[in-house]
Amino acid sequence: TTTRCSVVVVGAGFSGLSAAKLLAENGVEDVVILEAADRIGGRVRKEEFGGVSVELGAGWISGVGGKQSNPVWELARQSNLRTCFSDYSNARYNIYDDSGKIFPSRIAADSYKKAVESAIRKLRNEESNHDADLSVLAETPSVPKTPIELAIDFILHDFEMAEVEPISTYVDFGEREFLVVDERGYECLLYKMAENFLFTSEGKILDSRLKLNKVVRELQHSRNGVSVKTEDGSIYEANYVILSVSIGVLQSDLISFNPPLPKWKTEAINNCDIMVYTKVFLKFPRKFWPCGPEKEFFIYANERRGYYTFWQHMENAYPGSNILVVTLTNGESKRVEAQSDQQTMKEAMEVLRKMFGPQIPDAIDILVPRWWNNRFQRGSYSNYPIYINHPLIDDIKAPLGRIYFTGEHTNEKFNGYVHGAYLSGIETSKALLEEMRIEKEIIGENQAFL
Ligand code: FAD
Numbered sequence: 001t002t003t004r005c006s007v008v009v010v011g012a013g014f015s016g017l018s019a020a021k022l023l024a025e026n027g028v029e030d031v032v033i034l035e036a037a038d039r040i041g042g043r044v045r046k047e048e049f050g051g052v053s054v055e056l057g058a059g060w061i062s063g064v065g066g067k068q069s070n071p072v073w074e075l076a077r078q079s080n081l082r083t084c085f086s087d088y089s090n091a092r093y094n095i096y097d098d099s100g101k102i103f104p105s106r107i108a109a110d111s112y113k114k115a116v117e118s119a120i121r122k123l124r125n126e127e128s129n130h131d132a133d134l135s136v137l138a139e140t141p142s143v144p145k146t147p148i149e150l151a152i153d154f155i156l157h158d159f160e161m162a163e164v165e166p167i168s169t170y171v172d173f174g175e176r177e178f179l180v181v182d183e184r185g186y187e188c189l190l191y192k193m194a195e196n197f198l199f200t201s202e203g204k205i206l207d208s209r210l211k212l213n214k215v216v217r218e219l220q221h222s223r224n225g226v227s228v229k230t231e232d233g234s235i236y237e238a239n240y241v242i243l244s245v246s247i248g249v250l251q252s253d254l255i256s257f258n259p260p261l262p263k264w265k266t267e268a269i270n271n272c273d274i275m276v277y278t279k280v281f282l283k284f285p286r287k288f289w290p291c292g293p294e295k296e297f298f299i300y301a302n303e304r305r306g307y308y309t310f311w312q313h314m315e316n317a318y319p320g321s322n323i324l325v326v327t328l329t330n331g332e333s334k335r336v337e338a339q340s341d342q343q344t345m346k347e348a349m350e351v352l353r354k355m356f357g358p359q360i361p362d363a364i365d366i367l368v369p370r371w372w373n374n375r376f377q378r379g380s381y382s383n384y385p386i387y388i389n390h391p392l393i394d395d396i397k398a399p400l401g402r403i404y405f406t407g408e409h410t411n412e413k414f415n416g417y418v419h420g421a422y423l424s425g426i427e428t429s430k431a432l433l434e435e436m437r438i439e440k441e442i443i444g445e446n447q448a449f450l
Pocket of ligand 1: 010011012013014015016034035036037040041042043044056057058059060061062214215216217244245246249254255277278279371375376377379380381406407408409415416417418419420421
């Protein structure tokens with residue numbers, strides 16, 4: 001079957017839906033949204049686990065309390081989203097060694113200071129490799145070796161680079177972060193947004209412009225339009241396409257372009273790093289970890305960097321839920337995705353017994369998201385080295401004829417975040433509306449001429 005429409009939006013995550021909403025608000029009604037999964041939300045996704053709602057993807061609204069208001073925080077307020085203030089700066093005072101002892105706070109603070117200084121030197125070094133004038137400033141950074149140094153290095157680089165470099169999210173929107181702890185899930189913000197332009201009833205989107213289970217496999221594009229082919233053999237003929245799939249999907253061969261993407265485009269896409277970030281959830285029959293103030297986050301220091309390092313208990317979010325979350329990244333994420341969940345539970349229990357002793361009870365359930373192996377994601381979010389941000393992102397987001405690129409990875413200031421995705425959708429649709437306006441003018445002039 002062939003369907004004609006003016007714009008096809010590929011993907012119904014935050015960026016795809018914010019793009020479609022802006023088009024609808026500007027009178028572009030015949031938009032079709034094609035989503036590969038059987039649900040909207042993309043990397044915003046909740047699941048029932050251990051009697052509560054847990055967020056497999058985005059969990060925090062980052063950047064709150066500053067001069068400018070974060071648009072996702074605004075959406076949260078409109079939806080009465082339940083959130084919980086998070087402060088992981090105390091995590092450094094809850095670092096456990098292999099024998100279950102907590103490192104004295106002075107040692108932890110010193111190690112932390114050293115690690116921040118070293119990270120700043122490393123950043124300067126990398127910058128100077130790109131800029132000869134800076135090379136005089138370069139000093140050799142120290143290499144983390146001991147378990148505590150490795151743990152802090154992991155926390156700094158894989159979580160909170162904010163202490164090392166200014167991050168636009170915190171500079172513009174404020175330094176506070178709120179954990180989403182709502183039974184409706186983070187994704188209820190998307191339903192709230194959809195309500196404004198799609199037909200919804202009883203919390204369900206019933207609008208025929210949103211098509212689920214439609215895996216786009218080919219974009220055939222020319223000066224006149226784009227033909228979008230899906231895995232189930234449907235064809236959509238559109239004047240324009242907004243492509244909101246993740247950078248990981250663009251790097252994979254899920255979607256083929258005909259004619260193929262030019263070299264500058266594929267090079268830019270392939271040069272963007274992808275972060276894999278995995279929250280493993282463990283449910284226990286009772287809690288055995290400290291729960292007082294400033295104990296929400298704790299760290300396990302091991303000679304293997306990133307090995308079950310960063311822990312959070314969910315008692316502040318859901319009291320009595322008896323759930324722990326351990327976050328893995330990159331190599332450790334991929335390793336754990338490839339093995340059985342039983343094996344992961346066994347490894348996590350060994351680590352917990354080192355921290356809290358042999359008497360603690362076994363976990364009774366585990367949930368391991370697989371963002372890397374999900375062919376509609378292929379990773380968690382984009383990660384641009386700070387010194388090559390601009391040209392790389394410009395090339396990644398540059399439209400190719402009638403194909404417009406959007407998504408978290410195309411937002412120069414806020415890539416990697418939900419608000420980055422949301423704002424990118426708006427920016428892309430603004431550019432497309434301008435293009436459509438110009439096209440209409442040209443057609444009008446030609447008609448007048450004839
Ligand atoms: P996506 O949400 O990936 O949307 C793209 C959509 O395209 C998906 O629905 C996908 O199914 C669909 N798609 C893919 N291929 C096809 C195809 N071929 N055909 C049709 N459809 C297709 N951000 C924060 O702000 N705070 C956090 O705490 C946070 N934590 C995170 C933790 C994890 C584990 C992850 C994975 C992400 C986290 N993020 C966080 C990042 C945030 O989730 C993303 O930046 C944002 O949701 C991306 O939205 P998007 O619209 O760009 O992409």
